[in-house]
Amino acid sequence: MIKTDIVVIGGGPAGICAAINAASSGAKVLLLDRDSQLGGQLIKQTHMFFGSQKQHASVRGIDIPGILVKEMEEYKDNIQIMLDATVLGIYEDGVLTIEKNDDYIKIKPKGIIVATGASEKFPAFPNNDLPGIYGAGAVQTLMNVYGVSPGKSVFMVGAGNIGLIVSYQLVQAGVEVKGVICRGPRYGGYAVHASKLKRIGVPIMPGHRVIHAHGKDKLERITLIKLDENKKEISGTEFDIETDVLCISTGLTPLGELLWQMGCEMKFIREFSGHVPVRNEELETTVPGVFVAGDVAGIEEASSAMVEGRLAGLCCAKKLGFTNPEYSSLKEDYLQQLHDLRSGPVGDGIRKGLAKIVV
Amino acid sequence: MNKSASVVIIGGGISGCAIAYNLAKKGVKDVIIIEKEYLSSGATGRCGAGIRMQWGTEMNCRLAKYSVEFFETANEVLEYAGDVEFKQGGYLIIAATEKEVAQFQKNIKLQNSLGIPSRYITPQEAKEIVPHMDETQILGAAFNPKDGHLNPFHTTQAYADAAVRLGVEIMKYTEVTGIKVENGKIAGVQTDKGYISTPVVVNAAGGHAQIISEMVGVKLPLYSERHQILVTEAVEPMQGPMFMSFSQNIYCQQTPHGSFIMGRGDPTEPRDLRVTSSWEFLEEMAKTCIRFLPPLKDIRMVRQWAGLYNMSPDAQPIYGPVKDVEGFFLACGYSGHGFMFGPVTGVVVSESILGEEHTIPVDALSYDRFEKGELILEPSVV
Numbered sequence: 001m002i003k004t005d006i007v008v009i010g011g012g013p014a015g016i017c018a019a020i021n022a023a024s025s026g027a028k029v030l031l032l033d034r035d036s037q038l039g040g041q042l043i044k045q046t047h048m049f050f051g052s053q054k055q056h057a058s059v060r061g062i063d064i065p066g067i068l069v070k071e072m073e074e075y076k077d078n079i080q081i082m083l084d085a086t087v088l089g090i091y092e093d094g095v096l097t098i099e100k101n102d103d104y105i106k107i108k109p110k111g112i113i114v115a116t117g118a119s120e121k122f123p124a125f126p127n128n129d130l131p132g133i134y135g136a137g138a139v140q141t142l143m144n145v146y147g148v149s150p151g152k153s154v155f156m157v158g159a160g161n162i163g164l165i166v167s168y169q170l171v172q173a174g175v176e177v178k179g180v181i182c183r184g185p186r187y188g189g190y191a192v193h194a195s196k197l198k199r200i201g202v203p204i205m206p207g208h209r210v211i212h213a214h215g216k217d218k219l220e221r222i223t224l225i226k227l228d229e230n231k232k233e234i235s236g237t238e239f240d241i242e243t244d245v246l247c248i249s250t251g252l253t254p255l256g257e258l259l260w261q262m263g264c265e266m267k268f269i270r271e272f273s274g275h276v277p278v279r280n281e282e283l284e285t286t287v288p289g290v291f292v293a294g295d296v297a298g299i300e301e302a303s304s305a306m307v308e309g310r311l312a313g314l315c316c317a318k319k320l321g322f323t324n325p326e327y328s329s330l331k332e333d334y335l336q337q338l339h340d341l342r343s344g345p346v347g348d349g350i351r352k353g354l355a356k357i358v359v
Numbered sequence: 360m361n362k363s364a365s366v367v368i369i370g371g372g373i374s375g376c377a378i379a380y381n382l383a384k385k386g387v388k389d390v391i392i393i394e395k396e397y398l399s400s401g402a403t404g405r406c407g408a409g410i411r412m413q414w415g416t417e418m419n420c421r422l423a424k425y426s427v428e429f430f431e432t433a434n435e436v437l438e439y440a441g442d443v444e445f446k447q448g449g450y451l452i453i454a455a456t457e458k459e460v461a462q463f464q465k466n467i468k469l470q471n472s473l474g475i476p477s478r479y480i481t482p483q484e485a486k487e488i489v490p491h492m493d494e495t496q497i498l499g500a501a502f503n504p505k506d507g508h509l510n511p512f513h514t515t516q517a518y519a520d521a522a523v524r525l526g527v528e529i530m531k532y533t534e535v536t537g538i539k540v541e542n543g544k545i546a547g548v549q550t551d552k553g554y555i556s557t558p559v560v561v562n563a564a565g566g567h568a569q570i571i572s573e574m575v576g577v578k579l580p581l582y583s584e585r586h587q588i589l590v591t592e593a594v595e596p597m598q599g600p601m602f603m604s605f606s607q608n609i610y611c612q613q614t615p616h617g618s619f620i621m622g623r624g625d626p627t628e629p630r631d632l633r634v635t636s637s638w639e640f641l642e643e644m645a646k647t648c649i650r651f652l653p654p655l656k657d658i659r660m661v662r663q664w665a666g667l668y669n670m671s672p673d674a675q676p677i678y679g680p681v682k683d684v685e686g687f688f689l690a691c692g693y694s695g696h697g698f699m700f701g702p703v704t705g706v707v708v709s710e711s712i713l714g715e716e717h718t719i720p721v722d723a724l725s726y727d728r729f730e731k732g733e734l735i736l737e738p739s740v741v
Contacts, residue, residue, distance in 0.1 A: 089663075092635040106638065263635075 004030045004080070006316055007096060007109040009087050009258065012040020013302045014294025014309035015115035016068045021313030021330075022113070023078035026322040029313075030107065031079060032098065034086040039065030040117055042302060044140040047165050054337060055303035062144070064302070090262050094289075111289045111316045114259055115309060118252035118295035121273070123157070126212050132219030136166045136249035143173055151245035155222060156180040157210055158249035159187035159194070161301075166249060168196050178243055181208040181224065183231050210246070211238065219246055254296045262287050271353030272298030278357055281335070282315035283308060291316045298353055307337045360553040364391040364528075366712060367548045367555055369535050369571055370563035371396075372403035373511065373698050374690045376518035377705025378561055380437075383525035385709060390522070391557075392529045393550060395567075399515045402565040403698050405634070405666025407588055407610055407622050409601045410699045411450045411506040412475045415466045415738040418675065419696075420473045421719050422703045429702035430509055438524075439517035443510055446615050449600035450506035451488055452739075453497040453651070456606050462738055463501040470503070477503035489598055491654045508601065508612050511698050518705070538574040538687075545575070545686030559712060561688045563704075566632065566667025568691030575684045579677070580729050581692050583667040585633055586624035587640040591658045593617030602652065605739060609647045611655075619655060621648055624668060624695075634665045668695040673734035676700060678724045679711040688712055689726055694740060 008019045011033030019031040037043060045061025056064050072079055085100040090112070098105040120135040122128065134142075134150060136158070142148040154175055156167045159182035167177045180187070180197065185206050187194050194204060211233075212223040226237035253274035260266060265286040266275040276298045277285040284291050293312040294305035311334040314324055324330060342350045365387055368375045371394025379390050394400070410430060412423040429436070430445045454460045463479060470477045480502050482494035488502065519529060530552065537549040538560055547556040564571045566583040598613040611621035621644055641663060649656045671677060671692030681687045690708045693700060707721045723735060 089636070089638070091638050092633070093637070095638055097638055097641075 001095070001106040001108050002030065004028050004107065004109050005320055005322070006030070006111045006113060007032065007107055008113045008115060008313075010040065010115035010117055010294070010296075011035070011038040011081070011083070012115060012117050012294060012305070013042055013064065013068070014117075014305040014312075015040070015113070016065070016072065017306045017309030018113045018115055018291075018293050018313035018316070019079055020068070020072050020075060021310045021324075022317040022322075023072075023075035023313075025314060025317035025324040025327075027078065027111075027317040027320060029079045030109070031081045032085045032087060033083055036084050038069060038081070038083070041137065044137070044144040045302075046144050046169065049303060052337075052340070055306055055341070061302065087258060090258055111291070111320050113291045113293060113312050113316050114296055115292070115294045115305075115312075116255040116258060116296045118254050118299055120248065121251045121253050122248055123210070123250055125210050127215070128213060130213050130215050130219045131217070132215065132244055133213060133246045133248065136162050136247055139166055139170070139245075139247050143169060149173060149175055150247070152176065153178055153243045154245040154247050155241060155243040156247045156249060158182060158251070159189060159204055159206070160249065160251065161189035161193060163247075163249035164189040164193035164197060166247065167202060168193065168200075171200055171202065177202045178241060179203045179205050181205045181210070183207070183209050183227055185229055209233070213246060214240075219244055222246055252295060252299045254299060256296055259285065259290075259292070259296070262290055264290060267357055269298060269353045269357055271349040272357070274299075276357055278359055280359055283312040284315065284319065289316070289319060298350070298357070300350055304338060304341045307334050307341065310334050311338070361555070362553065363389070363556040365389045365557065366391070366559040366561065367557045368392045368561040368563055369548070370394065370401070370565055371398045371515075371519070371529060371531065372401050372563065372565050373399075373515050373518065373701035374565075374704045374708075375561070375563040376515050376522060377701045378563060378690060378708045379527045380518045380522040380525070381705040381709035382712065383522050383527050385713060387713070388526060390527045391555060392522075392527060393533050393535055393548065394529065394531050395534045397531055398519055398529070399512050401567075402666050402669065403511050403515055405588070405664055406511055406698045407612065407620060408508055408511050408698060409450065409506070409603075409610060409612060410445070410509050411503065411601070413450055413452060413466065413470060413477050413501055413503050413506065413739065415462065415469070416675070416735055417469060417473065418721075418723060418735055419737055420470055420475060422700050422721075424473065424475060425706075425719055426700055426702040427505060430514075433514065433517060433702075437517040437521040439513070439520065441513050441516065443514045443517055444615055445507060445509050447505055447507035448598075449488070449502055449504040450603060451485060451600040452501045452603045452605070453485065453607075454499045454501070455497055455604055457498070459606055460498050463499070466739060467501055475503060476505055477501055488600060489602055489652070491597060492602065492652055493650070496651055502600070506601065508614060509699075514701065518701070535571065535574070538571070540575050540684055543683065543685055545684060559686045559688065561690055561708060561712070563690040565691070565697065566669050568669055568689070572689070575687050577681050577684060577687070579689075579692070579726075580672050581677075582630045582670050583632055584624055584626060584630065584670050585628055585665050586622055586668050586695065587636060587644070587663060587665045588620055588622035589641060589644055589660045589663040591619040591655070591660050594658055604651070607647060607651070609644070609651065611648055611652060618661070619658065623647070632667065634667065636663045636665055668693075669697070670694050672729060674737040674740045675735060676704070676724055677726050678704070678707055678721045679726065681726050694737070696740075
């Protein structure tokens with residue numbers, strides 16, 4: 001059985017930052033990820049980030065893991081990284097079991113930081129499992145990680161930032177994007193992304209949903225229907241569009257299974273798209289010594305995930321007796337950064353969600 | 360929201376639903392089942408779901424045989440829209456010690472005398488029935504081809520649906536917080552959703568039966584023991600019977616859809632009503648399983664869970680009234696076989712409530728057997 005101070009589960013932006021800050025406070029850290037490289041979803045995000053300099057604004061997502069991994073090297077005596085390692089369970093006595101290349105490994109940490117991220121939501125309609133129907137994450141992986149085109153023509157469901165960005169990237173890669181729909185009366189993403197699409201002639205069609213997919217062995221055609229301002233279907237407005245790929249980008253939901261397993265108190269928070277753990281300002285859950293950071297704590301974005309990771313790493317280490325000499329000023333800085341990222345109208349939902357879940 | 364009922368049954372597992380169905384079928388109106396969570400959320404839905412008639416006491420043999428005969432026709436009798444998935448692939452109970460050889464031969468004589476078609480077989484014959492077993496690990500085995508496996512969720516739902524059609528009300532996500540007794544008689548049940556006045560309460564609370572009984576001042580000689588189970592990925596059908604050993608603490612069955620489920624308990628654990636999982640179970644279970652069924656080492660497990668055995672001093676149920684509290688009836692203490700006894704529980708407990716003669720004589724299973732010291736020890740439990 002491996003013994004360590006802190007296990008960080010998930011090597012995305014939140015998990016890497018948590019590992020850095022726990023290690024820089026003096027704790028021995030084991031960072032786990034089920035993928036064969038660190039970076040989480042960043043490894044497929046070729047677009048540039050917003051926010052401020054501290055959260056790597058104007059840097060492309062794919063370049064951020066490299067910057068963070070370099071920072072991690074400063075603390076390499078305190079950080080052990082285990083890739084291709086899937087956490088199977090966390091048991092009543094705090095032991096984690098792991099599968100790595102068909103090996104079964106047990107780990108007993110003193111503290112745990114869960115940074116498992118999120119999974120994609122998938123709307124229900126007949127034939128939604130036909131080959132050719134992808135989540136936006138899979139399309140980005142094919143295109144940006146493996147350089148494989150998902151198809152000749154794509155229809156996008158969902159006009160949040162991911163739906164808009166992926167549509168634009170598909171056009172850049174030479175794929176025809178036949179249209180982007182969303183259920184509400186206006187696209188949900190930033191205007192800067194929507195304008196780019198409009199300029200190259202991709203129609204954004206609010207007030208629609210997919211009600212059926214058609215095809216024999218793979219997707220050939222979809223049926224759409226118009227929705228009124230209350231998102232109710234208007235009968236008689238159905239129409240078909242031919243496409244060989246349907247890309248679903250209707251949001252994410254937190255991957256909180258391990259938190260449920262540990263007995264953390266969970267609450268359904270609409271603004272965070274699912275069940276998230278009740279926690280304090282330091283990101284400690286109701287199970288002492290178990291911290292969270294990033295999308296598993298509520299769907300937000302990578303910038304705040306990185307700051308949450310740093311805060312959780314700092315505070316989890318402190319809890320175990322590893323106090324960073326600059327603990328107070330760092331904590332204040334991270335809380336301020338989070339406050340700034342969540343201010344303004346874009347942060348409305350996040351602030352409402354936090355008010356219900358932070359104790 | 361206050362209401363009244365003729366009978367309140369505490370517990371929405373197989374026992375509670377079967378008792379409610381039998382009462383309603385006999386014409387009892389206003390029966391209410393109170394369930395803390397959802398149907399089958401306790402011991403019923405967490406059990407290994409094996410069904411066997413190979414017991415070491417005449418009582419348990421009779422109870423089991425009655426239940427098996429019911430399961431064979433359950434879909435039709437309960438007019439169930441689904442399927443209770445009764446697979447009669449048998450039970451192969453291996454003898455790993457000389458003591459077990461002697462016990463099984465004695466058991467089989469008793470079982471055969473009651474019409475149960477079990478037989479003692481050699482290791483080679485056992486290997487023909489379960490070809491992937493290591494027959495060198497055993498001295499012999501008891502086999503009954505009519506034992507099997509049943510889906511606990513569907514079976515409970517079948518009873519519940521039939522009961523509801525006959526007018527039974529099921530209150531889910533409702534917790535009993537107290538039971539009111541006046542002048543030695545049941546007066547009502549307090550729940551977190553309101554008070555129910557009733558002259559009759561049935562304690563079918565599974566792993567929590569001793570807690571319910573304390574609400575009326577009756578201290579049952581019961582405790583709950585955690586038993587754990589793991590389930591593997593589904594593979595091609597390869598094992599007909601349940602493979603089981605009392606002395607080696609294993610049962611292992613392939614379910615109709617292809618996954619293997621296997622489980623065991625640890626009597627040395629603290630008796631604290633936990634239903635969390637342990638990694639020690641996983642490792643010990645896997646080792647034992649592979650010792651007897653070596654090819655299973657290549658199958659991946661997908662999940663594990665735990666449930667409570669409600670243990671009685673003689674490993675047999677407690678059925679019927681409690682003499683100090685009029686209107687309080689027990690259906691608990693199954694010691695790990697409450698699911699397979701569900702049909703007979705429904706029949707005999709409803710008969711106790713209505714003062715009818717029992718279809719199968721179960722007076723020996725009454726609560727006062729402990730006072731009188733008349734235990735009927737069941738030797739064949741895992």
